[in-house]
Amino acid sequence: MRIFTALAAVFAVVMLVFAVFSGFVWYSSAHSSESSFAAARDDALRSGQVGISNFLTLDYQKVDEDLQRWLNSSTGELRAEIDKDKDSRKKQLVDAKSVTTSKVLDSAITELDDRAGTASMIAVVESTVTPADGQKVTKINRYLTKLTRTEDGWKLSQLGPLRAGV
Secondary structure (H helix, E strand, O other), X not given: OHHHHHHHHHHHHHHHHHHHHHHXXXXXXXXXXXXXXXXXXXXXXXXXXXXXXXXXXXXXXXXXXXXXXXXXXXXXXXXXXXXXXXXXXXXXXXXXXXXXXXXXXXXXXXXXXOOOOEEEEEEXXXXXXXXXXXXXXXXXXXXXXXXXXXXXXXXXXXXXXXXXXX
């Protein structure tokens, strides 16, 4: 009977040491710089995907909503450019009389400077354009995006097509 008591005590000590060690490893991993960097990267990626979808989804019947979404998803020079040319863009979108829906098929953060609050992202996007009086056309394009962290989260600061071979 004594041997079972001694074995139980040794087993309890070993389990306690294992639990303390596991807790320490978990806490260290959860609070490491790599963990916070990964969280910033994932946050920038999600925001970039939403921003690209917002910019590439347009409905000529809801132009004001779409342009407001563009403004809400952008910052810096990109936002200033949209705000400055809002009226001409609105006319252009209404005259086109088409509806474009887009979804990000794949994307990746290619650069992240967490301290500066900047990131670069590439994305493959499928867009379907449906003219008011025509056949819909689906295209797949690649985009390069620059993101800037603001008080409201990550926003697009640049958006453009990614040329082949780049």
